[in-house]
Amino acid sequence: MANLELKARILIVFMLLLVLGSALYLLYARGAFESTQELVLVADDSEGVVVGMDMTFSGFPIGRVRRIELAGDGKARIVVDVASKDAHWLRTSSVFTLVKGLVGGPNIRAYSGILNDPPLPGGAVRNVLQGDTSAEIPKVIAAARDLLENLNTLTGASGPARGTLANLQTLTQRLNGPGGALAVLLGGDAEARKTTVTLDRANALLARLDGVVAKADAQVFGAKGVMPETRATVAQLNAMLGEARGSLRKVDAILVDAQVVASNAKDATTDLAALRSEVEASLRKVEGLITEINRKWPFARDSELKLP
């Protein structure tokens, strides 16, 4: 075959190029040609973190885990290579999380709230916040189990819900029964029947009361009823009151006279009081005089008792 050696050489070169190209692509894909800056994330637990996994920012991979090592204090140090071209997304105030989902490995995520802060320096050491979805599952399941047990207790054969439903059913049956709602309210058909009878009697009574009221109306407001008589009496009373008012005016005049007499008597009483006080003063002087004479008299009685 013509040019067989040349074709074979071309084939060999093609194979070598293929292998070499694949190797270079692999090195590029592994980040061998990109400049990076180091970031150390300190975590309590690095379970699930593998070398080569991504660290994402807003869903975009900006770094990859290069090494995981155990620090002297027992914590895991996750060394991440952050591509230099993406390092500006990380600031001194950035927060890093290690979140484990239900499926797949954990995810390392970076959050930068304030992009005006100074950039994160190379070799920075940051604590990583950890969240574990699967760790929450047992708690949720325990709570759900409690809830289901409570529900079972409520709806069980001897549970309150079942009793309530049975009572409700009885109530409905009785509502549909002959006594209806009245029997339910009063507790039995006999009571309901009594109430019905009572109502009938009340109706009859009301009918009779109607008659009574009509008669009373005639008695009170009729032509010769109580009210016209009362009106005449009131008129007579008014006349009598006018007479009484005249009598009272006369009594008033008498009372004015009596008041004048009383004031005269009061003045006389005031003069008598002054006279009495003068008499009392004279008596007090006489008494003082007698006391003085008794003291100065030589045979004055010794009123002092002397003890032996």
Added chain:
Amino acid sequence: MTPTGAWHSRVTQSGAAAGHWLLEWWRMAYLGAILTVLAFSPSSYGRAARATLSRHVYLNTAPILPGFSLLCALVTVVLTRIVVVTAQSYGLSQYALQVVIRVLVLELIPIGAALFVALRCTIPDGVELSVLQAGGRLDDLRRQGSDPTRAEVLPRVVAGMFAGVTLAALSCVVALCVAYVAVYGFTASGLEGYTRLFGQVFSPPVTLIFTLKTLFFSLAVSLIPMASALYGQPARPGAGVRTSAEMRSLVRMFAVLLLIEVASLVGNYY
């Protein structure tokens, strides 16, 4: 025959079979060692040898390269579609491409390429070699002072290995490209994420195991048919097809491929 005699006869037969089995494996290992030494010796690549080698390399590789690449592309499209659709239905689409790369590129394509090379090139080469030996061509070479291993076996083994590695490499590249197009379409916007994913799958241990696996696959499918052709005994009259040298070679080759695959799986996932 007494029971003791029957037992003795059975033990003797088993021992002979085991010895024969060991001898065959030893011969194959020995041939492999000789061929490795010859392959790295510059003296093996004289002008005449180069011409022979070129012919074998080209004829073993070029005719099957487009067909196998096309087959790989088709399988990749179908498998990628199945995996992506299934993953999407379970809400796990972020893992679909990784699964495709792992299953196709890491596992299926190397063994597929090796089997394709075995069926299309190395087994026919082995038959050709056994015909040469049966025709006395190899003895003629020995009489002429030439080494038949270097003249006839080495070019075939090297060509088989070359074909295996080339097919695997090209098919992997084709599968990666087709998987990308099947998922992202004809756009370059997903290239960065795809490259990153590729880098994550091909960690250094996985890459090493993949390379070694491809090389050992190629070596196994190239060497075993040649060893069987050189050292295999013709089937005894009346022994049936099951004991023929070709059949034993085929079984041995599949067993070795299986062992390499299992070892690679253990290395990758344990």
